[in-house]
Each structure stands twice: as structure tokens, then as C-alpha cells.
Amino acid sequence: MTKTQVPAVEGLFTMGDDGEDPRLIGGKGGARDSYFFPKNMGGNDPALFGETERAEVLLSNTGTIWSFTTSSYPPPKPYVITTEPFVPIVIAAVELDNEKLVVLGQMAPGIVVEDLHVGMRVKMIIDVLYEDDDHQYMVWKWEPETSGSETQKPEASAVQEGN
């Protein structure tokens, strides 16, 4: 029997249609275009002081790697360790294409740090974070964007400016 796939935490991302076009669920200010992730947890723009509600928006699911690293030792709870022995987690901070916002996430399984460079193009996928007898608990991860645009070395200035 196939397990039901559910988000590990509700309200942070959409799973996409059969895994296609998954998105992070963000917030957006009304008076000016500041974006937030998670929608209601990102610190406020003081210019939006008077706005009590944020519009819900789906954020870009592509971007460039701002920096990356590993968690080479098992993180403590509430992280759920799924492999024995522990396999180092590869983590990237990714600047989303349209929102000028950097979001952390794990890289897709099988990616090692040697595969990565700052400025590399990535896209968001949905993958298993952990599972139990009935469910697979899902999370967003980043995967090198290979179809369409090849991975490219960034120009240093472009990385610095971040736009």
C-alpha cells in the first residue's frame, strides 16, 4: 500500500500537481511589495506597520545558490534522523528569482557539496523528510536546474549585488 504524502508542517508550501510546480507559500505586503516566508513568521516591514493581514502568495520555485554547507553530524531533535549510519545533510541558502529573499533548504538526495557552487541555478522539489507506517512527511528541497538552462558559473558581481 502506498503511503499518503503530507507536508511535514502545514501551510509552508504547496505540493504541486503530481510534484510539478511546487511552491513555497509566502506573504506579501499591500502598501509595498515586501515578501515574507513563512507567510506569517517573517519579520514585518515597518512601513507595513498598520497592515494586520498579509496577502498569501506563491513564491518563485527557482533561484540561485547564495551559499551552501553540510550538517555533517546528526542534528538534534526535533530533526528526525532517517538513516543509520547518518548521511550528512547538504544545505543550500537560495536567493529566489523574484522576491529578493533567501530561503534555506536541503539539497535533493545524492547531491554532495562538490556538486555545488555559489550562483548555481536550482529549482524547488518536494521530497520525503521522514515517514511512519502510514505517511510520508514531505518538505521542500533544492535540486540543480538542468533542463532549460544549464548550470552556470555566476559572475562575481552578480552574486554580490544579489539581483
Added chain:
Amino acid sequence: MEDIAILGAGMHPWGKWGRNFVEYGAKAARDALADADVPWEDIGLVSGANTVRNGYPGWVSGSTFANALGFQGAQLSSSYAACASGATALSIARAQIHAGVCDVALVVGADTTPKGFFAPVGDDARPDDPDWLRFHMVGVTNPVYFALYARRRMELYGDTPHDFATVKAKNSRHGVHNPNARYPKEFGVEDVENSPVVADPLRLLEICATSDGGAALVVSSMEYAKSRGISDPVRVSGISTVGPTYPNAIVDMPYLASDSWNAVGDAEHTFKRDIAQVAYDEAGVGPDDLDLAEVYDLSSAYELDWYEYLGLCAEGEATKILHAGDTSIGGRIPVNASGGLGAFGEAIPAQAIAQVCELTWQLRGQAGGRQVADAKVGLSINYGMFGHGSSVIVRR
């Protein structure tokens, strides 16, 4: 703003002692009072820096430490600002002294830490807590942030893992001379490079450990110092407890995302650049006036960021002043003469206080084998996650 006097400093050595944190704080406090030659009965305010990992007594640290020393009717304050807690506790003491609430105050913080990575406090699931979310959803430990910043330095400035290891080696040479350090041992660059990777490119010897320890200061009005016959005390001339200005574009602990700089701001803005400026402005000094600095080397590479955030060198030039020996004892602006967090590990609520203890001893010429010659102005800096800035300028 008028200065306050530092009359006494005391510490409990950093280590992994596994005893009650109250014991460390009380020991540090007794040492600070003895150093100040101020009777405990004279203390009008106990300003405690809290610990969140030791149950209720840790959340009411002002009361806890006062009780351990013997309640004598002092006013009490207990503050928490993560790793900046000690500076916040000191700022409260200064404010109460200036307000005339007390003449002399005890500032004290201590911690007992669990082994291994810091983790969210409590076992309950809290998806609305960024600190819980980052561990659960991505497995982001504190060293992951340190490593992301280190990798940025490599990308932007061409820094290398060898540069980072050099910082650790430098601080370990300083720490050898510190009796309060947890690791008073000299490590070479090769030792660092042979230690296991914790968060690529950072290795075990480059990551701040979690330590037990305690630190305390006795501070007073300048009049009170004079009344005790102390005409030339080390003085606190500036304290920064500043928070971020939106948007903080460099992602900070414990968040999974940066602020967006889409509507305003720029990609390089981090409030860590603003922390020292507030203290500089208060004290009326600048980076060129400093004789030494105690900075928050949560990792070896992080120390290099602070050189630039403090204005000790231009952006991207930190490794130049490192390799020129500027930041070693004997150099232009020694950094972490105490050995820094690399030699101590971190006892969260004690850390910002310990930095000021070191500056006090340095400015008095009491730092022994790690003495910075003729030190007159010193600065400490750190920050507490979620956005608490912390910087103190002392001078004599």
C-alpha cells in the same frame, strides 16, 4: 552619556563541569565583589542574565543569584537576550545607576549546558517557532549558519579554509595564557585541518563549543567609585543593545529565510554592521581608537566578519590584517586576547559579561601572559539570535 565605573570583575572558569549554574554565578559574583572590595550589603541592584536551559531558577537569575549570596534587600532584574543577555543585564545596571535607583550594582550570568548542539528548549512541536522549525524541517544547527557565512567569504573575497584555521591557531596562542579558558592549549593550523568537518568548510576545532561558566561585574556611579577612593577606574563608555533595521538581508539564526529586500534595502544589509556603531557613537570613539577587541568568534571564519563589521579593516580585507599579525597580541589591534570563544566555548548568559571582564583586566594591566601593552580603550561585541545586538566600550 555619563560613564559608569567597573569596580570589580570575576569569573568561574569555563569547562564542562556538570554542576548547578548557580554555583558558577555565585563564585564569579564573590570574586567580583572581592576584586571591587565592595561589601555585598552595599549592592543596590542584582542584574542577572538568564539561562533558558536550567529550569525556573534560570529564568529569574537576578533573584536566584541574590538568594544564593543571601537576600539583603537589593532590587532585582532578570533579563534574557540569548547570547546578548550579559550586555542587556549591564545596560539595565547602567540605567538604574543613572536613574539614581542604586549607586552600585552586581551584574552576573552563568550557565550549565547540555552536551552537543544547542537544540530548541522543550519537547513539544512548535511549528510557529522559527527555532523549532529550522531544526525540524531542514536540520539547520547553529554551525550551519556559521558555515554559510564562511562560504560567502570564500566566494566574495577568496578566503580559504587555511585562512579560517589561522584564526583558530591565533586565538589558541592567546588562550594558553588564560586560567579561565576551557581549552588553554595551542592548536596549529594542521591540528585544525585534521579535525573532522562539522559544517563544510568549517571543522570541529573551528566551531564554538557549548560550555559551563560564570562571569560577574561590580559597576557603580563615578561618585560611588570616588567615595571608595578609586579615582581612575576602568569605565563603561558605551553600550549597544541595538536591534535590526528592516530588511535584514543576510539570513540570521534561527530563521529559515532572510528578510526580502525587494521593496527597500539591499542584498548586503545585516544589522551586525550596525551593532558597534551605536557603542562608538555613545563613547565618542571610532575603530582607530581601539587598543583591543573581544569579538564573537562563534566560528573561526566569523571572527573575520567582525573585523569588517567593526571597521578594523575594509570589507573583504580581514585576512590581510590577520596574516599581517595586526590582530595578534603585539599587533595593531589584538582581537580575542582572552582566547575568544575558540578557547572558552560559550556559556550563553555569561559570555558578554566575560568579554567585559577581560577588557577590564586588560585595561588594568592584569592580564598576565596575554597582556596587551598600554591598553586604554577596548570594545566587546556579540549578538543574540533573533536580533539582539551587544557591544560594550570600556576605557581608562
